[in-house]
Amino acid sequence: MSRFWSPIVHRLTPYVPGEQPKIADLIKLNTNELPYSPSPKALAAMRAAAEDSSMRLYPDPEALALRTALGKRVGLTPDHVFVGNGSDEVLAHAFKAFFEHEGPLLFADVTYSFYKVYCGLFDLPYRLVPLANDMQVRIEDYAGPCSGVVLANPNAPTGIALGLGAIRQLLDMHPDRVVLIDEAYVDFGAESAVSLVKDYPNLLVVQTFSKSRALAGARVGFAFGQPDLIEGLVRIKDSFNSYPLDRVAQAGATAAVEDEAYFKESVGKVMASRTRLSAGLAALGFEVLPSEANFVYARHADRDAATLAANLRERAIIVRHLRGERTQSWLRITIGTDPQCDMLLSALRDILHRNS
Numbered sequence: 001m002s003r004f005w006s007p008i009v010h011r012l013t014p015y016v017p018g019e020q021p022k023i024a025d026l027i028k029l030n031t032n033e034l035p036y037s038p039s040p041k042a043l044a045a046m047r048a049a050a051e052d053s054s055m056r057l058y059p060d061p062e063a064l065a066l067r068t069a070l071g072k073r074v075g076l077t078p079d080h081v082f083v084g085n086g087s088d089e090v091l092a093h094a095f096k097a098f099f100e101h102e103g104p105l106l107f108a109d110v111t112y113s114f115y116k117v118y119c120g121l122f123d124l125p126y127r128l129v130p131l132a133n134d135m136q137v138r139i140e141d142y143a144g145p146c147s148g149v150v151l152a153n154p155n156a157p158t159g160i161a162l163g164l165g166a167i168r169q170l171l172d173m174h175p176d177r178v179v180l181i182d183e184a185y186v187d188f189g190a191e192s193a194v195s196l197v198k199d200y201p202n203l204l205v206v207q208t209f210s211k212s213r214a215l216a217g218a219r220v221g222f223a224f225g226q227p228d229l230i231e232g233l234v235r236i237k238d239s240f241n242s243y244p245l246d247r248v249a250q251a252g253a254t255a256a257v258e259d260e261a262y263f264k265e266s267v268g269k270v271m272a273s274r275t276r277l278s279a280g281l282a283a284l285g286f287e288v289l290p291s292e293a294n295f296v297y298a299r300h301a302d303r304d305a306a307t308l309a310a311n312l313r314e315r316a317i318i319v320r321h322l323r324g325e326r327t328q329s330w331l332r333i334t335i336g337t338d339p340q341c342d343m344l345l346s347a348l349r350d351i352l353h354r355n356s
Contacts, residue, residue: 029320030320033210035270036214038214042255049248066257069257070083080224080226082233083220084237088114088221090222091206094233104125104127105127106129108137110326137153151167153182164195168196182206183206203225209253209256212263212270274291281333285302305331
């Protein structure tokens with residue numbers, strides 16, 4: 001506490017990021033990073049950018065090369081693309097740009113917890129929409145007056161995804177409000193709503209390089225939408241920080257977009273490992289939700305999730321346990337390499353046997 005704080009600082013409840021512990025021989029399955037290295041082409045591009053004498057100059061404030069590459073990949077122009085310092089910054093700009101209207105912002109009661117933080121920061125009223133008992137999103141529950149809708153698809157921490165039919169239904173339900181689809185995990189098997197951008201002026205799709213492109217350390221996020229939405233984001237960005245992406249990040253992200261073969265290989269390995277891990281957890285008595293993300297959400301009928309997480313930590317294996325009325329019995333487990341997943345299953349087997 002400080003007497004110099006503005007009133008809003010006293011009211012804030014900041015987001016708590018996933019732990020980045022310094023533990024020897026750690027198996028880190030708590031923050032949904034990719035277990036494989038970034039594209040070799042991306043690494044080479046970043047090294048070249050870092051060694052270039054142009055580092056003395058400011059980066060391209062419009063990130064045109066990156067926006068062009070992103071748009072080309074999905075059949076859109078650079079004017080349909082916005083980039084920022086991680087998808088969290090893109091989301092923050094979107095909350096400020098589009099949701100200061102009459103009515104509450106709608107998002108799920110079990111979803112990415114940063115949404116509530118942004119509402120606190122920008123003083124936005126919101127309404128939590130409960131997931132069904134099976135942890136599914138029910139589109140019909142999002143009807144009624146609102147300032148907008150934010151939907152993580154696939155949802156986090158559940159990993160469950162909706163199809164494009166449900167997204168269309170939501171967009172048609174709120175034609176005069178922005179519907180933001182947060183697709184941080186979409187590359188691991190879900191359908192992207194980017195194909196709907198040309199048809200819906202109220203659609204903003206946000207994605208990231210932190211998951212499927214293995215560039216969490218570079219902090220690059222992006223959004224697709226019709227040009228007037230993108231212009232709104234740019235106006236917010238340029239009123240806050242007109243140079244959000246440095247030269248190294250822009251170079252690496254552009255090369256990563258262009259290395260489609262490596263991207264597909266990495267994503268394919270994660271999806272195969274997810275299937276193996278889900279089956280292994282089920283064999284140990286866990287309920288595992290159907291995931292189209294690079295993590296699974298699981299709970300054991302006879303074991304306390306917090307205790308299991310603590311037992312795993314003693315074995316240098318970190319998973320994510322989120323406290324809360326509807327999340328306290330679940331563990332969110334990032335998909336690691338097959339050897340890492342096997343070590344996790346072996347540790348759980350030992351824990352369950354010892355405590356039986």
